[in-house]
Amino acid sequence: MKQLKRSIILCFVGTTISLTIAELVLALLLREVFTSYYGISGAVAVATGTLVVNIIMCAALIMVLPAAWLFSRLITKKMNAEIQRQTDERNMLYANIAHDLKTPMTSILGYAKALGDKKVELEQSEIVIDRIYQKAKQTDELLNMLFEYTKLQTEGYPLNKTETDICSIVRRAAAGQYEAFEEKNIRLEIDIPDEKIPVSCDMLQMTRAVGNLVINAYKHNDEGNRVGIMVRKDAGRIFIIVADTGRDIRKEESEIIFEPFVSSDTSRNAACGSGLGLAIAKKIVEKHGGTLTVEHKEAGYVKEFVISIPV
Secondary structure (H helix, E strand, C coil): HHHHHHHHHHHHHHHHHHHHHHHHHHHHHHHHHHHHHHCCCHHHHHHHHHHHHHHHHHHHHHHHHHHHHHHHHHHHHHHHHHHHHHHHHHHHHHHHHHHHHHHHHHHHHHHHHHHCCCCCCCHHHHHHHHHHHHHHHHHHHHHHHHHHHHHCCCEEEEECCCEEHHHHHHHHHHHHHHHHHHHHHCCCEEEEECCCEEEEEEEEHHHHHHHHHHHHHHCCCCCCCEEEEEEEEEECCCEEEEEECCCCCCHHHHCCCCCCCCCCCCCCCCCCCCCCCHHHHHHHHCCCHHHHHHHECCCCCCCCEEEEECC
């Protein structure tokens, strides 16, 4: 929306300046013509030239006005469509937030009421209390992710950039989930250069982005699958690749999978997550002037999430 408004203003200013310059140039040319070829005195030539220019400009305006009116209608229609799209997107976001918060809250209320009404046997109470804790933790994690996503949505969100070894960031992200992959019997394949690859980035945010991709691979792969985590440098860019042998992502899915509350699974649940992880990762990468895409280029893997950032 801001880009659209900026374009309209620039177009208006540019047109005004162009018309003014054209009017001055045309007036000077006509003055020279009347003076040189028709021998008309300077003052009369200026007056005559000005009159001719005004007639030409009025004729041009008469021809331009319908086009300007049509352009205005098209711009208004486009702005209204953009406003409606943003409103629909916001409403969908609110609906998804309510859905994802309601599920654990319903469980918490049910367990708490059962404890309060003494409907839980003493030996089962610890299990119920642990479930309440896990559901509360799930709710807290969702709220924290919503907070992060909301912050990243703002244009003025500051990045604390420092020169950081990107290989170290990716190694830590992989090591942090290594035990989880082992427990799920998912083979983790690491291909990260031993030498340092320095890059200017916000270390905390980039660690979160890479970590979200690794966690996403863990959540959406089954026992026996393979997950590859790779770092490459080519043509002045850094590529961080998280590939797997799990379910493929179709083209139509890859176009929306980075939207908040969208999951590659057919339904969202506690196991699959809210879908905010990929949305946050994409926002962080874009803040660094990079891209996050789904590709199908790595031999031996079904798909890969690829972060590309400038060195």
